[in-house]
Amino acid sequence: MSDIQENLSKALNRSKSYLLAAARGDKALFLTYAKEKQDPSTEASAWTALALSTYEDEAAQQAAFAIKQFLLDSQNQDGGWSTKPGAGRSDWTSAPALMSLRAIDQIQNKSTAKQNINFAFEYLLDSRYFAKPATRLVTLVAKGSGALNKDRGWPWDPDCFHWIEPTAYALLALNIPKRPERNRVAIEHALGKAEDFILDHACKGGGWNHGNDITLGAPLPAYRLTTAEALLALQARKKEAKVETGLEYLQSWASQDTSSLSLAMSILALSAYGRDCRQEVQFLMARQESDGNFTANITTTALSTLALAAYLQKRSPLFF
């Protein structure tokens, strides 16, 4: 084992210990956004469950399974999830929750969540639309399918505009571990539209920001984090020119030690496309604290864990 591999293994053991210690609850475990918080976070729980499921030891696997149980228990009646249980209607966190459930089922070779997963697919497909089903039917009859099928992604919150990040998370949920057989036509259609939505909102010069590539006639610059998220979501469109310019934009940040979150997502995105990310890995490893965290944000530590594991193992549940 080389020095870098040994250091990566040690870093991953430390982050596993941190994530295991951060999980709360008895039977069904959940994560908060930070250790000092009290509220369960659907997002932090989903990413942590996925990160822990990549370890082979029993403690990590059991914890991943127990967090999965929390996600199953907290699914809303409409099939989606809220940022924390009971915090109003379903929102963007439905995508990471669904992604995590599907990926863990695959990793643990179990299909214990099939009904919940199918229900979540329906929510995700429905939440792309501004209008309720009855209104959509009227629109379809009055204006034709074109009125319903403009290039679209997903919103953060229902009834709002669509943005790069929630669209990227939804694409991950529908692609990982693989595209579902169920309702294939509708899902393929939604995936194609969402990929087009992201591609259409690429910034001039490459990369993506939160979703406004141009506002009031002025082109706006890309961000590192959102570019990495968009690229991770666009793995099925590897040959697109905008994907290549996005990769070039992301690689232009290589010498900058910006934040654990942007480094982790950059490592995942660059690794998914087979690009060099040694510098990003070094920066990220240097950011780890002695207790295993990469920052106070638990989601970021889970993503950092997934990123370093992907680099070490040359595979990841996030690659498709």
Next chain:
Amino acid sequence: MDDEKDKATRREFLTYTTMAVAAASLAGCSPSKLNRELPAELTPGQLARKRQGRSQVAIVPCKEYSDDLFAVWQEKLTEVKLPDFKNQHVVLKPNMVEFRENTPVTTNPAVLKASIELVKSLGAREITVAEGPGHMRDTEYLLDVTGLGKVIKDAGLRYVDLNLDDIEAVDNSDGLNELNPFYLPKTIVQADAVVSIPKLKTHHWVGMTCSMKNLFGTVPGRKYGWPKNMLHIKGIPHSILDLQHLVKPKLAIVDGIIAMEGDGPINGTARPFGYVIIGEDLAAVDATCARMLKLDPHDLPYIKMAGQVVGNIEEKDIDIVGPAPESIAQAFALPITMKDKSLLKQAAEQGS
């Protein structure tokens, strides 16, 4: 002649700003919510929220950002009534919406540093700096590149990312934006006092962003997203006004030393201005700032209505400490929406 022309184009711009707000509501909503405007009539409960009595606003000339900014303020604030923060937990809320190199998008670190010293001098038991950046999830990066993180660290204070804080449902049954319950971060709900520390900027949707609009950053992204688009869909003016009652800010400290003009709040350009504006009544502070930009506060719908439900916006009800606004007012370049009206519709369709 130029003044007349300027006035005409400003009024034209403001008319289109109002249309743009309505258009923003249009793009993501069902038809029943098209062209949503502020209500013509307010409920007794809404009207009862208005601050009573006269208001005081201090205009403090500050030529540049320096380490001893607080000393400059102290000298000028002797005649100003400031809140008593004795034994209180005070949350300072700067603007850290996004980062653009060499563009004054965010509150300057020197202003945050001086604000910390001011709040300490007013007796605060505990100070927390908190913000929920509007466009970027990468808060760690923003704290670093804006320089605000270093000020917080050097002061030994706690920072809370309001986007990811624990959240609490609060009653907004008499609110204007129809979001009820409204979710707010527990750090904001449980604070004894919140201080709004904005950057003074022009704003392509509402004309100007200042201490009241700055409270958008108290809204949790984990619930409403990045950007907090639901607040646009439900009406930016409506949401600005509701937040004054939900957050209950006790003080505003406006960074107008280097302000932003043109296509603000992100894409504008630096405008050296040279003032910090301080006051307990946020409506009075914002109305005064508008006058300093040669804008009539009555032409900005949210400030006009703030005069009914938040505080004082009329000159006769505001005691100025420092130079008279009309004596120092400068016409800022307004957003490009006033030059090409078609851009408003285009922007609304893009969801910006």
